[in-house]
């Protein structure tokens with residue numbers, strides 16, 4: 001169902017990647033850390049709950065704030081039961097590295113989607129560091145044996161993945177020697193920069209991070225920026241709906257996250273970055289987006305890692321653009337919360353879009369969308385991407401299975417309505 005013009009100012013919730021890492025490092029630090037702007041999503045709450053099970057006191061004085069009473073690098077306690085990462089790949093992969101270095105055993109479990117996602121990319125290099133992790137055919141549950149002496153390795157991940165890099169760096173805190181991760185394609189460096197903010201010595205440059213085990217972390221306060229990935233749904237919706245003029249406040253615009261911004265601008269989007277400055281160690285800006293007709297493009301493969309979570313909403317933009325958009329080099333999308341290539345292709349076809357599915361992407365022929373029924377396959381970003389596409393569709397779009405939106409963006413529907421989305425609960 002078409003929406004009204006999107007207008008006004010929106011406050012987008014906190015960054016998911018930064019929120020996960022802030023809890024983890026604050027828990028391992030000496031002293032008390034305060035986290036402002038913490039994302040109250042199911043994924044990041046799962047991480048906080050896990051550290052509660054590991055003996056860390058975490059207070060919530062108000063929503064979006066956590067006070068973490070750090071226990072020190074060796075202060076975690078053995079959990080009484082399995083640690084439930086829910087839907088969160090970031091939680092499971094980073095924790096695999098962190099827990100591999102503890103003196104106690106632990107078990108990481110997840111929901112059906114997470115249990116189907118590949119974990120060898122972390123368990124194999126961690127095993128090379130001396131970790132013992134049992135996994136059923138490379139999948140969760142991950143049974144982590146404690147008290148294994150770890151030694152540093154140099155590793156070049158086969159897939160561009162900040163989660164793999166971060167898992168190894170977190171294990172590296174407990175390893176003898178210097179852990180080195182080299183990336184062919186640089187990924188988000190929040191773990192590296194946050195370790196430094198917590199006083200941990202670490203050498204990093206684009207595509208390479210090195211750290212020696214055996215140092216300690218010092219408590220610090222963390223200001224979490226608003227999540228660019230969540231903002232992206234509004235960037236596309238306002239681009240698509242005539243007369244829109246929307247301002248998204250203080251969004252994290254780190255270049256390793258904002259590939260979509262570059263791609264949308266190349267498609268003709270009118271997005272202005274206002275008052276960009278470093279705040280709390282992160283580059284943030286207001287993003288003002290006004291309606292503009294979009295045209296299809298060939299998405300450069302070099303942008304893929306910088307917009308890995310934005311493909312569902314990019315597909316929605318491409319479907320409404322004039323001309324053809326080609327996406328390649330994004331096979332990783334097949335192992336996210338759902339197979340995001342197959343799920344988007346099926347959904348777009350249900351709305352009358354002509355799409356060719358590729359093993360590592362899709363060719364999307366833009367045009368008019370009609371109404372139809374969409375399955376999100378339990379994937380938060382797919383559900384929100386189709387809510388965006390619906391703003392430009394001629395008929396009603398019914399999206400099934402939308403509870404998952406709370407994974408990364410609690411309050412999406414209220415915010416979307418506030419901005420002008422035509423949205424109603426069935």
Ligand SMILES: O=C(O)C1=C[C@@H](OP(=O)(O)O)[C@@H](O)[C@H](O)C1
Nearest residue numbers: 017090160161162163164308309
């Ligand atoms: O490190 C992180 O916080 C994330 C890294 C990305 O995953 P990969 O490392 O699997 O690409 C991304 O898709 C995920 O939403 C968050």
Ligand SMILES: C=C(OP(=O)(O)O)C(=O)O
Nearest residue numbers: 087088089090091309336
């Ligand atoms: C892939 C995502 O997250 P994760 O890997 O943490 O489940 C996502 O948020 O789109």
